[in-house]
Amino acid sequence: MTRSEVDRACGQTPCLCGDIETWHPECYAGKTKTEISDGYNEAYSIARRKLRIRAAEATTLLIKSANAQHY
Numbered sequence: 001m002t003r004s005e006v007d008r009a010c011g012q013t014p015c016l017c018g019d020i021e022t023w024h025p026e027c028y029a030g031k032t033k034t035e036i037s038d039g040y041n042e043a044y045s046i047a048r049r050k051l052r053i054r055a056a057e058a059t060t061l062l063i064k065s066a067n068a069q070h071y
Contacts, residue, residue, distance in 0.1 A: 006047050018046025 007013050010020040016027040016039045028036060 001048050001051070003044055006044055006051065009051050010047060013040075014043045014047035016040065016043050018043045018050065020047050020050050 001009070012020075012023075014020050015023040016031075016036060017024060031039070
């Protein structure tokens with residue numbers, strides 16, 4: 001996923017720590033613009049991983065629900 005695809009899927013840019021639900025001011029406190037920019041490479045990597053897990057969990061629930069309705 002590109003960064004813009006991650007942003008769209010999250011509804012926002014991920015926090016510097018990779019959280020896709022909210023930003024944490026403490027993650028940015030005391031960091032320079034360069035440190036923040038560099039930190040986003042890891043943040044997006046973490047966010048992609050979390051989005052894959054979220055999609056897998058949603059798929060599993062959907063399959064379980066479809067199986068339950070079938071029987």
